Amino acid sequence: MNTSLLRRLAQAYAEQRIDRRTYIHERRRLIDEAVAGVDSEPPRVLAPGEPTLSAIDRTIELPREARE
Amino acid sequence: MRWQSVSATHVGLVRKVNEDAILDRPDLGVWAVADGMGGHAAGDLASQMLVESLGRLRVPADLSTFVEFAEHNILAVNDRLLDLSRFRHQVIGSTIVTLLMHERHCAFLWAGDSRLYRLRDGELAQLTTDHSQVEQYVQQGLLSREDAQFHPDNNLITRAVGATPALFLDCDVAGMQPGDRYLLSSDGLDKHVIHEDIADGLRRFELPRCARHLINLALEAGGTDNVSVCLVEVLDD
Numbered sequence: 001m002n003t004s005l006l007r008r009l010a011q012a013y014a015e016q017r018i019d020r021r022t023y024i025h026e027r028r029r030l031i032d033e034a035v036a037g038v039d040s041e042p043p044r045v046l047a048p049g050e051p052t053l054s055a056i057d058r059t060i061e062l063p064r065e066a067r068e
Numbered sequence: 069m070r071w072q073s074v075s076a077t078h079v080g081l082v083r084k085v086n087e088d089a090i091l092d093r094p095d096l097g098v099w100a101v102a103d104g105m106g107g108h109a110a111g112d113l114a115s116q117m118l119v120e121s122l123g124r125l126r127v128p129a130d131l132s133t134f135v136e137f138a139e140h141n142i143l144a145v146n147d148r149l150l151d152l153s154r155f156r157h158q159v160i161g162s163t164i165v166t167l168l169m170h171e172r173h174c175a176f177l178w179a180g181d182s183r184l185y186r187l188r189d190g191e192l193a194q195l196t197t198d199h200s201q202v203e204q205y206v207q208q209g210l211l212s213r214e215d216a217q218f219h220p221d222n223n224l225i226t227r228a229v230g231a232t233p234a235l236f237l238d239c240d241v242a243g244m245q246p247g248d249r250y251l252l253s254s255d256g257l258d259k260h261v262i263h264e265d266i267a268d269g270l271r272r273f274e275l276p277r278c279a280r281h282l283i284n285l286a287l288e289a290g291g292t293d294n295v296s297v298c299l300v301e302v303l304d305d
Contacts, residue, residue: 006240014236024136027239031132034241035173 075298076279081291087111088296091119097169103254114162131170149230161230187249192267199227246304256295
């Protein structure tokens, strides 16, 4: 399965390290290969050792009162 | 594969309005839980817009297209909520977790802290990772997983539909097996009910009773938030 690759890809997109067109293309490939039972090659756009937290997440924190 | 599902929601014991919304469409292979924010006539509107939009999906030929369709609909709601927020001068947003089943695989997309779990061979796994402040504390090693559940910041989320013009949904896929049980839930469940008690309920009860059981556990523990559960069971062909 390509689960970890897919999540890493989504994270790279959230961090704006890849553009939307690349994200959509690579996501489709990974999902199609997962369904076909193929072991996928990591997308070349994913550099090794990327951070585990999305930089974008630190910038859009919602106020507590919005949920109360 | 075939599947069956049940869902339940409760306003809780403190709040006056249920801002959660559930989509339960086994005919499409689409399920969702959305947890709105912004108060009456805002949060409930946001979550309802999301589930209505996903309920209009048509089942495509392959899972990757299914994901694209679902993402498209969620992003369209994001744009509409931002317009509405500007017009009303208030926060109008919602978390979302959606599960798409297609033949022998499923995909799921999410933003915020609504969750997807899977029970397989008696073991419960959380398949989504919260977009929340406490999850960041945990990943940074500042907080243990056990302490995170009851941390005072556990209602601070870091992604939501309607929060920002650029919405990034997380996404993953998984193979399905007969007997798998999937649980979509709002944070009104996990802020009160520990992981092992959720697993125990999923192991012990048939779907309708399990849904009631999980809701009751959240209420018995305080019911401080709206609580929603959607249970999906994968059946043999």
